Amino acid sequence: MASVIFFHVDIDAFFASVEQLDNPSLVGRPVIVGARPGGRGVVSTCSYEARAFGVRSAMPIQEAFRLCPGGAFLPVRMQRYLEKSAEVFGVFSHYCPEPQALSIDEAFLDMSGTERLFGPPAQAARSLKADVRTASGLTISVGIGPNRFLAKLASARSKPDGLLEVAPGGEESFLDALPLASLWGAGDKTQERLRELNIRDMASLRSIERETLWRLMGRGCGEFLYLACRGIDPGFFTAAPQSRSVSCERTFERDINDEDILESVLLELCQEAMRSLHAKGQLSDCLAVKLRYGDFSTVRIQEKQARPLSSVDEAFRLASRLFRVKWVPSRPLRLLGVSMSVQDPGAGTQGELFDDQVARREVDRAVFDMEKRGRGGMRKARSIRRRGEGP
DNA sequence: TCTGGGGTCCTAGGACCC
DNA sequence: TCTGGGGTCCTAGGACCC
Numbered sequence: 001m002a003s004v005i006f007f008h009v010d011i012d013a014f015f016a017s018v019e020q021l022d023n024p025s026l027v028g029r030p031v032i033v034g035a036r037p038g039g040r041g042v043v044s045t046c047s048y049e050a051r052a053f054g055v056r057s058a059m060p061i062q063e064a065f066r067l068c069p070g071g072a073f074l075p076v077r078m079q080r081y082l083e084k085s086a087e088v089f090g091v092f093s094h095y096c097p098e099p100q101a102l103s104i105d106e107a108f109l110d111m112s113g114t115e116r117l118f119g120p121p122a123q124a125a126r127s128l129k130a131d132v133r134t135a136s137g138l139t140i141s142v143g144i145g146p147n148r149f150l151a152k153l154a155s156a157r158s159k160p161d162g163l164l165e166v167a168p169g170g171e172e173s174f175l176d177a178l179p180l181a182s183l184w185g186a187g188d189k190t191q192e193r194l195r196e197l198n199i200r201d202m203a204s205l206r207s208i209e210r211e212t213l214w215r216l217m218g219r220g221c222g223e224f225l226y227l228a229c230r231g232i233d234p235g236f237f238t239a240a241p242q243s244r245s246v247s248c249e250r251t252f253e254r255d256i257n258d259e260d261i262l263e264s265v266l267l268e269l270c271q272e273a274m275r276s277l278h279a280k281g282q283l284s285d286c287l288a289v290k291l292r293y294g295d296f297s298t299v300r301i302q303e304k305q306a307r308p309l310s311s312v313d314e315a316f317r318l319a320s321r322l323f324r325v326k327w328v329p330s331r332p333l334r335l336l337g338v339s340m341s342v343q344d345p346g347a348g349t350q351g352e353l354f355d356d357q358v359a360r361r362e363v364d365r366a367v368f369d370m371e372k373r374g375r376g377g378m379r380k381a382r383s384i385r386r387r388g389e390g391p
Numbered sequence: 392t393c394t395g396g397g398g399t400c401c402t403a404g405g406a407c408c409c
Numbered sequence: 410t411c412t413g414g415g416g417t418c419c420t421a422g423g424a425c426c427c
Contacts, residue, residue, distance in 0.1 A: 035395070042395050044427095057427080063392040103398095103427050187425050220401060221424090236426095244399070251395060286419095296394070300421060337396090 003168065005121050007096075007109040008143040008151035009128070011088060012160040014105035015045035018084050019074055021137045030071035035061040037073050040251055040334075044076055048160060081105075087136040095128055100237065106155075108148050108237065125163050147233035150174070152184050171231030175202045183228050185236065190221060205229040246276040246284075249337030255294040257332040266323060269338040270315040277340060278368050283308035284340035287315060289322045292335035301326050308343055310357030311364050315340070 011017065015033040020026045030050035035041020043064050046055045053068035065073070085104045092099040095118065096109035111121060118124035125142040132140050143154030144165040151166075157178065158164035166174045180201060181191055197216060199205050206229045213222035227234045248269045256262060266289070277284055287309060288302035301322045309315045319338055327333075 040393090040395080044395080058395085060392055060394055063394095066392080106427080185425070189424060218402085245397095247397065249396060288420095298422085302420065304419065335395090339398095 003112070004146055005111045005114075006145055006148050006151040007111050007121075007125060007128070008145075008148065008155040009092065009107055009109060010141050010143075010155045010159070011085075011105040012139045012141060013045055013047050014085075014138070015076065015081055016047035016050070017138050018077075018081055019072075020047065021084075022080070026072055030055070030068050031074065032061075032064055032068065032071045033074050033076055034064075036075070037061055037065040039253060046071075084136055084138065088132055088138060088140070091128070091132045091135050094131070095124065102237065108151065111144075122163065122165050125165075129161075129163065146171070147231075148237055149184065149228065149233040150231055153178065153182065156182065156184075166231075172206075175229060175231055178202060180205065183225075185224060185228065185234065186221075190217070190225075193217065202229050243280060243282070243342055245339050245341040246273050246280075246282075247337060247339030248272040248276075249290060249335055249339075251292075251335045252333070255332035255334050257329060259329065262323070262327075262333065262336060263320065265336050266319050266338065267312075267316050269336065270319050271312050273338050273340050274309075274312045274315055274364060275368050275371075277342070278365065280342075282342045284315075285309065285343045286341040287318050287322070288339045288341075289319050289326070290335070290337035290339065291323070291326055291333055292337075293328075293331050294334050296334070298335075299326050307354070307357070309340065310354075311360035313360065314357070 016031040019031050019033060020029075026047075028049065029047070030053060031047040032043055032050050032055055033046065034044040039061065041061050043055060043057055043059045043061060045057055046064070050064075050068055050071050053071070055064045055068050055071070061073075064071070081104060088105075089099060089101065089107065092107055092109055095114070096111060098110075100108040100110075102108065111118075111124060114124065115121075118127065121144045125144060129140055129142060132138060139161040141155045141159045141162040142164075143151040143156070143158060144163075145151035145154050146166070146168045150171060154164040154166050154174070155162070180186070180194060180199070186194075193216075194200075194205070199208070205225060208216075208226075210222075210226050213226050216222065217225060224234045250265055250269065273284075285306075285308045286302060286304040288300055290298065290300045292298045303318065303322060305318070309318070315338075323336075
């Protein structure tokens with residue numbers, strides 16, 4: 001029987017690499033893609049030249065600017081990255097019929113039983129890297145392992161432009177060379193708890209009995225750690241990913257407590273979320289509003305509906321009502337968000353709309369179609385009118 | 392340092408029903 | 410006047426990922 005082999009492939013410093021590809025004068029320079037310096041926001045991706053200055057993904061953009069004032073600070077051009085991502089995924093699909101995308105720049109490839117076609121795993125990986133480079137001009141890192149979890153850790157360990165194979169039987173020795181912080185799925189809070197318990201490395205984590213870990217870390221987290229430190233896949237991404245919700249949120253440049261402005265933002269967020277649902281042909285029967293205050297404390301309120309939300313107006317009425325339940329007018333808001341969960345496909349007839357809902361949905365559809373054809377004035381006009389009307 | 396925007400999954404408590 | 414046990418659904422919050 002052919003052995004199970006997974007590749008985890010990850011494009012190196014993706015957004016920054018695309019910027020360098022499109023503008024050769026940026027090659028060799030620190031490139032930082034993300035929010036506008038001086039504003040509220042974070043680094044999305046940065047080139048390896050910027051990392052040498054200490055800049056990292058998710059770092060506040062102001063701190064990145066302080067560390068690397070001479071860097072090229074560029075806005076995110078998502079459309080362009082989607083194009084390049086499609087090129088790279090096109091190459092992946094020559095090696096594996098169904099690459100499993102984790103995000104815009106990484107995927108798992110199930111390479112089990114492909115040895116006759118592509119040779120041993122490391123040879124296949126070298127050829128994949130060369131093909132991606134030829135097709136897109138980008139470099140990738142490839143991790144090879146007997147399961148997805150180890151393949152993911154291996155590619156991270158090999159970056160940039162790397163290739164690392166964890167062969168069956170070599171799981172524990174590979175893991176023992178890694179810091180606990182590199183365990184995918186154990187973030188800051190879990191790392192902090194492990195430090196409190198004086199668990200400092202993979203081997204000492206492995207020496208703890210299963211039930212003890214459950215007790216110390218909670219059942220879910222304890223079981224995850226028990227499996228992960230043995231190189232057993234804890235089961236992330238074994239199921240096909242499916243869309244469960246869409247969300248839209250806005251962080252303001254300055255904290256806001258003007259009710260009219262907040263209302264008009266809420267309307268825009270509802271429009272954007274409904275447009276996403278429309279584009280995917282999905283319905284939502286549960287809407288949530290998220291509020292973040294100036295001190296970063298965050299509250300959420302959601303309400304499930306007996307029938308799916310049919311129109312922007314209906315979504316906005318609900319969002320507005322929920323917003324008022326939570327909003328404290330004396331506390332300015334830093335962020336406002338709306339999310340809508342996609343209706344369970346098993347919900348059956350609950351997806352049906354009343355006749356009047358169908359009519360309102362058709363109006364929205366016409367507006368969204370018109371926007372898609374480049375006549376986007378309607379969305380704005382509605383928001384402005386709403387703002388002018390007052391509360 | 393001062394913390395985006397898009398997501399997924401898990402947990403715990405309360406309501407409700409039998 | 411004192412009130413079980415189990416199941417399901419809903420809600421809010423939190424951890425984590427890219």
